[in-house]
Amino acid sequence: MEESPAAKLTCRELDVLRLLVHGLSNRLIARRLDISEKTAKNHLSSIYMKIGATDRTQAALYARDVGLIGPGEAAPPVPAFTPVPKDDAPPAGPTLTARERGVLRLLARGFSNRLIARHLGISEKTVKNHLSSIYMKIGATHRTQAALYAQCVGLTS
Template identity: 80%
Template sequence: MEEPAAKLTCRELEVLRLLAQGLSNRLIARKLDISEKTVKNHLSNIYCKIGATHRTQAALYAQYAGLTDPGEAAPPASAPAPLPEKDAPPAGPCLTARERGVLCLLAWGLSNRLIAQRLDISEKTVKNHLSNIYCKIGATHRTQAALYAQYADLA
């Protein structure tokens, strides 16, 4: 059976690799010298071809499929807090147990609604936890947080 990544065009692979680095559509567009609309079109095609429903699933797919180097899964330079060094302790200590649970489920690609159902809490509470997590780890969106969780072995 053919791997889904084999169905991607060269440009789609470039977009997927940049997405897996945690870059926004705007930054992907700048890096590839294309419009944001073109990035969105590529992402739609990628999602369809690999069976993803959103960017976090696509970024995680890229990681699992070996389309990126582990060192590439870092937030952009503008993020306030860098990822820990390899010898540093995992990110867990600054996060509460509930925040680690939410982050783990996010890294598995679950939506806020599914995270809430799994943890028997409201979606609003999930959003509050995610805001706290983003602040603590220096992420600006869920894809960066999911990649951070994977890097810190929380996923």
């Protein structure tokens, strides 16, 4: 029986990953764990390699998928907002356009702005504009929060 990638992480790497899921920056992770920013960055690089992620968004989504949340600890809070409507559902809560939902789905799958642009046949600048609009509508401040929101409301399926 093969062990999961999460089982290969050290205790410190698990701590870093749990803080990452909460949306903390490298600086805040370092302060919380009383380590240098460089050490936090090195831990993240090691985590990415071990779990097969390419960036913090993929790592955060992975951590949520496998339940890497401490005992008795609730899942990280998602900003208070109403779920995004499905493509065929009537709008409720923050109304994202069909294109914004498409951008958010790809973001939640870990695509970079460049790959989102290529996949949708739009410019990177347009992707950035859509992301700014999405962040404002759902109350996110960065792509990891937006990806976790998308997962929470079922846009990743």
